[in-house]
Amino acid sequence: MNTVATTADTAPGPASPTAPDPAPTAAERRSAELERLLARDPGRFRVLTGDRPTGLLHLGHYFGTLRNRVRLQDLGVDVFVLIADYQVLTDRDTADRLPEHTEGLLLDYLALGIDPARSTVFNHSAVPALNQLLVPFLSLVSVAELGRNPTVKDEISHARQAAVSGLMYTYPVHQAADILFCKGNVVPVGQDQLPHLELTRTVARRFNERYGPTFPEPDALLSDVPLLLGADGAKMSKSRANSLPLSATADETARLIKGATTDADRHITYDPELRPGVSSLVLLAALCQGRDPHEVAAEIGHGGAAALKRTVTDAVNGHLEPLRARRAEYAADLAYVRSVLRDGNERAIAVAETTLGEVREAMGTFR
Known part of the structure; x- marks a missing residue:
């Protein structure tokens, strides 16, 4: 039941400023x-x-x-x-x-x-x-x-x-x-x-x-x-071998993020509809940092994919560092x-x- 998913303690991506939020379903x-x-x-x-x-x-x-x-x-x-x-x-x-x-x-x-x-x-x-x-x-x-x-x-x-x-x-x-x-x-x-x-x-x-x-x-x-994409731009999935495992080392995580799909536009923006690969990386950094994804994108600005991936790598590894330490302790027992x-x-x-x-x-x- 990989399904099982809700997080009221994480921030959803902001709605498009040009489109009103749809009415909530039942x-x-x-x-x-x-x-x-x-x-x-x-x-x-x-x-x-x-x-x-x-x-x-x-x-x-x-x-x-x-x-x-x-x-x-x-x-x-x-x-x-x-x-x-x-x-x-x-x-x-x-x-x-x-x-x-x-x-x-x-x-x-x-x-x-x-x-x-x-x-x-x-x-x-x-x-x-x-x-x-x-x-x-x-x-x-x-x-x-x-x-x-x-x-x-x-x-x-x-x-x-x-x-x-x-x-x-x-x-x-x-x-x-x-x-x-x-x-x-x-x-x-x-x-x-x-x-x-x-x-x-x-x-x-x-x-x-x-x-x-x-x-x-x-x-x-x-x-x-919101949906997080894998390194290949498709939905992150165990079966597609495109995921960022929680148990990966810091170096393995950096390598996987470095290979993630982006696009040719050096100006980094958060637009999940038009720029899904870039936006998923921005969102990942924002979730790890507890920030708004638009703010993260604006901070990177014209730094391009390389700066985006450095930001994401630092954010993910910083967020997962205590988890990895606890996992190693449990693995020893x-x-x-x-x-x-x-x-x-x-x-x-x-x-x-x-x-x-x-x-x-x-x-x-x-x-």
């Missing part, structure tokens, strides 16, 4: 209301978020979702962080290097500030009761509904498999089980993940209508962070890191077994 209005409720009474909420262990987490993840998990945790929200190892198989024929990638996720989570005393980190395959929810949940949706899901369509078009697997079609229902097993009532997502969450709400509503009130209908907490996952799995198992018991009782299969 989802955006509800998300804004959720932010107010979270600040007022965080104990009412449980958040489910997570990542697939398919590679290194990068700066797109960091500004899109990871910082927000720590923010929610620090507010007092009960945060469940899923390492979705089973879901690696949605678009891959095999789940390669799972132990290595899982360990990398854990190191990044801890370095970023996820506190095992306040958040639950667990992995899919360790929680059988969660996965048992998939069967009754699948009975509540049609094949046509799954096939119409736009996120599934997009994933299928980019799949690494010779043929589309059944798991790909059931992916949204598996995500519903991830969210509902812990009675998650808030899910941080980007706009592109709203169809998945709507299907989760549908599953919860239909189960409650058929068997009695059991599950909350979770709400979306939307991201307001892998026994502790593995105990975090073991303890999180135990809590998730207990929660899932309680929920599965409620489901069985509601369905009349519990004796």
